[in-house]
Each structure stands twice: as C-alpha cells, then as structure tokens.
Amino acid sequence: MTLRLSEFGELIVTPGSELEGEESTICKINADACPDREILGRAITGNYILGRDTIIIESEKGLLPEKEMEIRDLTHRLSGLGIVDQTPNRTIIQCFLDPAKFSITNLLSRLHRVALSMLETSMQALAEHKFSKALQVLELESEADRLYWLILRQIFRAVSKIPLSRLVGIESATHAVGYRAVSKYLEEIANCSESIANEIIGLADENCDSYSSVIDEICKSGSEALRISKGAMDSMSILDIELSNKIIGECKQFEKLERDLTEQVLSTVQNRKVTIAFRNILWNLSEISRSAKMICEVAINRYLENNTDVCIFWKQRKSGEETQYIKKLVT
Numbered sequence: 001m002t003l004r005l006s007e008f009g010e011l012i013v014t015p016g017s018e019l020e021g022e023e024s025t026i027c028k029i030n031a032d033a034c035p036d037r038e039i040l041g042r043a044i045t046g047n048y049i050l051g052r053d054t055i056i057i058e059s060e061k062g063l064l065p066e067k068e069m070e071i072r073d074l075t076h077r078l079s080g081l082g083i084v085d086q087t088p089n090r091t092i093i094q095c096f097l098d099p100a101k102f103s104i105t106n107l108l109s110r111l112h113r114v115a116l117s118m119l120e121t122s123m124q125a126l127a128e129h130k131f132s133k134a135l136q137v138l139e140l141e142s143e144a145d146r147l148y149w150l151i152l153r154q155i156f157r158a159v160s161k162i163p164l165s166r167l168v169g170i171e172s173a174t175h176a177v178g179y180r181a182v183s184k185y186l187e188e189i190a191n192c193s194e195s196i197a198n199e200i201i202g203l204a205d206e207n208c209d210s211y212s213s214v215i216d217e218i219c220k221s222g223s224e225a226l227r228i229s230k231g232a233m234d235s236m237s238i239l240d241i242e243l244s245n246k247i248i249g250e251c252k253q254f255e256k257l258e259r260d261l262t263e264q265v266l267s268t269v270q271n272r273k274v275t276i277a278f279r280n281i282l283w284n285l286s287e288i289s290r291s292a293k294m295i296c297e298v299a300i301n302r303y304l305e306n307n308t309d310v311c312i313f314w315k316q317r318k319s320g321e322e323t324q325y326i327k328k329l330v331t
Helices: 037-049 065-077 104-127 131-160 162-168 173-201 209-238 241-268 272-303
Strands: 002-005 011-014 026-030 054-058 081-087 090-095 314-319 322-327
Touching (some): 037 131, 065 131, 104 173, 131 162, 131 173, 173 272, 209 241, 209 272, 241 272
Parallel strands (some): 026 054
Antiparallel strands (some): 002 011, 054 090, 081 090, 314 322
16 A cells, blocks of 8 residues: 555545556447447547547447448547557547646646747738748647647546556646646637638738738737736746736726727728638737736635745644644645
8 A cells, every 4th residue: 555645634545555556447448339430530549638538449340431430530639649550340540648748837828829820820921911920820739739639638647546646747636627627728729820821821812911000909908918828827827826827917908999999990990801810810819918917816826835024824623522633734
C-alpha cells in the first residue's frame, strides 16, 4: 500500500504500490451501431479522452470505406494513436503515449502558444492584406486540436490514478476541474482565431483598400485581445490575484471597444460582404476576451486554495458538543 499526506494533514492510504505495473484498458466499439462516420469518430475520440489504451472497432457487415477513412484520419488527429491490426471486419488502434511524460501545465502552455500564434498570424494577414497568410492559421488548428484532446486524456487518466495525477501536476480534483476549464477556454481562443482566418480568406477577392482605417482599428483591437490573453495565462501561471483582477477589468473595457468598432463598421463600410466579415472578426475577438476573463476567474479560484495575505481558512469538525478546528496547512 501507499501512504500519502493530504493538503489538510490527513493520512490517505492507497491499496497497492505506486511501482506496480501500469494497467491497460481495452474497449470495443460496434461500428454497425454507428449510423455514420461522425458518430464513429466521436465514439473513438471519447474513448481516447477517457484513457482507453486499445480501441477495437468491429463490424459484422464489414467496415465501410468512409468509416475506415474516419479511423485513419483520427490516428493522425489524436496524439499517440496508431493502427496495429486491420481486417475487413475489424480494426484495432492503440495509444502508445507514456502519460507520465506530459505534464498538464506544459501542455496548456503549448496550447496557449499555438492559439496566440493563430490569432497573431490572422491579424498580420488582415493588416498586410496577405490573405494567403491566413491559410497558415488553418494548419495550426489541427495542432491545437491534438493538444486539446491530449490534455483531456491526461486529466481523465490522472483523476482515476492518484500516482499519475501527481506526476502530471494535478494535486487534487479541484485542480482537474480548473485545468479542464482552462483547456476549453484555450481551445475557444484557437477556434475563434480559425474563424477570423476564414473570414479573412473570404475577403481575398474584395477590394479592401478603401477601408484601411477600419482595418487598422480592428488590428489594434486584435493586438489588445492578444495582450489580454497573454495576461490571463500569466495570471494562471503565477496565481496573481491582482493581475487576474486587472485583466478581468480590461476584458470589460474590451467589450465596449468591440461595440464601438462594430458601430463604426456598420456606419462606414458599404460593401455588405466586407461588413459581415469585419463584424464577425470583431465578435470572435470579443469571444477571445471572454475566454481570457474565464481563465482569470479560474486563476483566482486556484489562488484562494492556499492561505495568503488576502484570505486564510480552516476546517472545523463537530463531535457532540465539542468543536475541533483543523487549520489548513500552508503550502
């Protein structure tokens, strides 16, 4: 058995040893029960996220070509997956990743860098009128997806295995919930950046020279969204409540900026297609700001997990008429 001291000083006894061999989880998917390739793909992705190591896809009727293609596509889109056996009626895919080698904080940092690179490249494409440059953003989206699914897999595996949770940097169930939320907000930033890139690509055949002043303002707001997003992740990394509060305030100011710029677009841009594209770009920038705000709220929650100058706390346990105070250990 393994003994471990909890954050409240309680001794936790875990059956078995942390040195025992890693268990392997196998699942079987009935492809005939999946009406189309999308449902099959979601079933495979869901099992990957849940930490299943070997996924067997079977069909009594024989796997249809489009379902075989979906399986092959997923082995490229999901980190560590590979086909190890294949027949007309069965395909076996396996995950070869060592979960202990991927810490949650490092994965979140990588996803954040990819998402911000997507946003920055999109704004450069708009500012320089190099619409082909926006195509680079679409290539980065697949990397963002791979990181997001891997983060979810790590979280689900960690909450079910205490030794692994500490190896990947998850100290409690509340940490797992927080990291899950942050990963989703970072994915939203990546998705919004992809949407911005698609809007810019759609303007390739339009003459936008007459709207240079509006484009400059939109690009400035893009730089502001980029700065806010960086600040949000900084507040999460160092758990600084003052920085988190500052970024949340700036997110509120960004909402007003987005409304003002939208009114400017509606009043100065006559081309309907360009108007819609600019409006959608601004809306996505606003969504990026909102995601940054939510990351800051998670950072504040994490900050309040420990005793600080701002807040101290303790537990109390009642037994009959007696009250026992159990002060939380400062970490």
